[in-house]
Amino acid sequence: MSGKNQCVRFSYKTTLFLISLVYVIAAALIATLTAKNNYNSEEVRNWVLVGGLQPNVATFRVRIDDANDGGRARRLVVSTGPPGGESDTSGIVFDQVLVGNDLVETVTVSDLNSGMTFYYWTIDQNNVIIWNGSFRTPEPEGSRFNFTLATAGCAETGSKAEVFNHIADEDPLLFLHLGDMHYEDINANDVELRIGAFDKVMGSPTQAALLSKTGLVSQWDDHDFLGNESRGYCPLESMECQGRKAALSSYQIALPHYSPLPGDATYQAFTIGTVRFIVSDLRSEQSEEAIYSEVQKAWLVDELSRADDFDFVVWVTPAPWIGQAKEDDNWFNFPNDRAELSDYISQTLGGESGPQNLLALSADAHMVAFDDGRNTYYGQEQMPRSDARSFPMLMSGPLDRLGSAKGGPFSEGCHAIEYERNHQYSTLDFVFAPHESNGDGKERACIEIRSFQIKGSSKHEIFSKRLCDKIFQGTEESGTGSCVTSSFSTLTLAVITASGAVYIIFVIMSCRLIDKKFEASKVSFMVFVSLVSQYGAGIFIPHLGMAKNIEILPIAIIALAYSLTVGLFFLWNNFIGVL
Numbered sequence: 001m002s003g004k005n006q007c008v009r010f011s012y013k014t015t016l017f018l019i020s021l022v023y024v025i026a027a028a029l030i031a032t033l034t035a036k037n038n039y040n041s042e043e044v045r046n047w048v049l050v051g052g053l054q055p056n057v058a059t060f061r062v063r064i065d066d067a068n069d070g071g072r073a074r075r076l077v078v079s080t081g082p083p084g085g086e087s088d089t090s091g092i093v094f095d096q097v098l099v100g101n102d103l104v105e106t107v108t109v110s111d112l113n114s115g116m117t118f119y120y121w122t123i124d125q126n127n128v129i130i131w132n133g134s135f136r137t138p139e140p141e142g143s144r145f146n147f148t149l150a151t152a153g154c155a156e157t158g159s160k161a162e163v164f165n166h167i168a169d170e171d172p173l174l175f176l177h178l179g180d181m182h183y184e185d186i187n188a189n190d191v192e193l194r195i196g197a198f199d200k201v202m203g204s205p206t207q208a209a210l211l212s213k214t215g216l217v218s219q220w221d222d223h224d225f226l227g228n229e230s231r232g233y234c235p236l237e238s239m240e241c242q243g244r245k246a247a248l249s250s251y252q253i254a255l256p257h258y259s260p261l262p263g264d265a266t267y268q269a270f271t272i273g274t275v276r277f278i279v280s281d282l283r284s285e286q287s288e289e290a291i292y293s294e295v296q297k298a299w300l301v302d303e304l305s306r307a308d309d310f311d312f313v314v315w316v317t318p319a320p321w322i323g324q325a326k327e328d329d330n331w332f333n334f335p336n337d338r339a340e341l342s343d344y345i346s347q348t349l350g351g352e353s354g355p356q357n358l359l360a361l362s363a364d365a366h367m368v369a370f371d372d373g374r375n376t377y378y379g380q381e382q383m384p385r386s387d388a389r390s391f392p393m394l395m396s397g398p399l400d401r402l403g404s405a406k407g408g409p410f411s412e413g414c415h416a417i418e419y420e421r422n423h424q425y426s427t428l429d430f431v432f433a434p435h436e437s438n439g440d441g442k443e444r445a446c447i448e449i450r451s452f453q454i455k456g457s458s459k460h461e462i463f464s465k466r467l468c469d470k471i472f473q474g475t476e477e478s479g480t481g482s483c484v485t486s487s488f489s490t491l492t493l494a495v496i497t498a499s500g501a502v503y504i505i506f507v508i509m510s511c512r513l514i515d516k517k518f519e520a521s522k523v524s525f526m527v528f529v530s531l532v533s534q535y536g537a538g539i540f541i542p543h544l545g546m547a548k549n550i551e552i553l554p555i556a557i558i559a560l561a562y563s564l565t566v567g568l569f570f571l572w573n574n575f576i577g578v579l
Helices: 003-038 163-169 191-202 205-211 239-254 294-305 335-347 490-513 517-546 552-576
Strands: 047-054 057-063 074-079 092-098 104-109 117-123 129-136 147-152 174-177 215-218 268-272 275-279 312-316 358-362 368-371 393-395 424-437 443-455 458-468
Touching (some): 047 191, 057 117, 163 443, 191 205, 191 239, 368 458, 490 552
Antiparallel strands (some): 047 057
């Protein structure tokens, strides 16, 4: 071959290498910038959370930072009107200066009117409003009234996803967070470090906007407890237990909750109208042998024993329930605990004369899934499966995580995209219809469940179910259902497929237009390595640097653009013959 042809070949391969390098760098930069834009990493130390809502009481957690105004004093004002409105003064029901001696100030406001909207704001020493929000008090306990609850779990630390704005638009009375509010995985005797994790969460404008418009009820799971698959049981006084001790302290300090909490766990229960909510803590007492303590088990059984007193009982179990026994940090790994509780529920609440009014909520599995009760019975005692009735279960979320499929089967299937960020949540509308009868002359009590997936700025309903009155299901069809999820969304899969198809066409062209097959193989392999490198750089570089989820679609688009670019360059170089 002539020297001229050798020069052309060298220039061709060098140019192809430079094109490949540019696209790999572009994939890494775009993925990194996208991840930075999607998540807040700054600790914002001025925020307010409200929760513990009762007909006449609200509990506040007020975080105060002195970095900007030279002082920690704040005024917390609660009013029947927004700040600056006509009722700015006349409508004020609470006005107190907080000196800021604590990391987070705790304020309980009582003597509120039930069933009303209240506004609140904090003011610094310069009379500047730092934070403002609103909440509604429920109607008196025992009175039937319609209300909406929003629920989900699992959000990467500081997520700015649009899903939180969509939840706020639902105008829920409460937002029930089912665990993993952040993914900091802190196992250290450092309360300030743990409070800092909440600072990152509240630094997200979308999360802050949601949590300033509703009451919060939150229970932790593993990542916002001590870390992935963490178990918490140990004596609080032991050196090995310092992480758990700090976790319990930070929960009590930073998150509003219903009182009283037990001394060394975070389980709690409360009533909204005629609905009883039971929130289990399945982390801080979990050991190798049991998912909770004997004390918490007795508490849970006592709560369930009073189900007849309510229209519905909603049980929050952050650990997933449905699945085969296996080594795991969920109910799957505690078959004896699960069987004992399942038998109790089916024999009492699920009995012929039982209320059959229990709905379970869970997250952790990074998917929306629903089972009507046919697959939730795990009893091992005297009741034959043909006679057992069991409770329905809703898995909700993730708010911002890659999808997965855990456990199952579920009678209504599972909904998630495994290799893309999922933004999901559910709403529970508690509806009491005086114009509808349940057959006994009483007005019908219903739970209307809707689950949503947010794609871009659009909301898509992926599941709905209406449960009324007695909501348990017979278990004769146990084992039917599924839990199948998608690997990619339709658009992402189309782009990935297109980039692969263009690459195959490029390989065919190489074989036909390059005389030496070894040379054609080298060129094809170089392009293949570049494609793989683009996905690798786009996925792993931002993840290693920031431990955040990435958007796969932009990386797939870059790979498609690269495949088209090298294909066109190859054709241009071979048919025009000039570089």
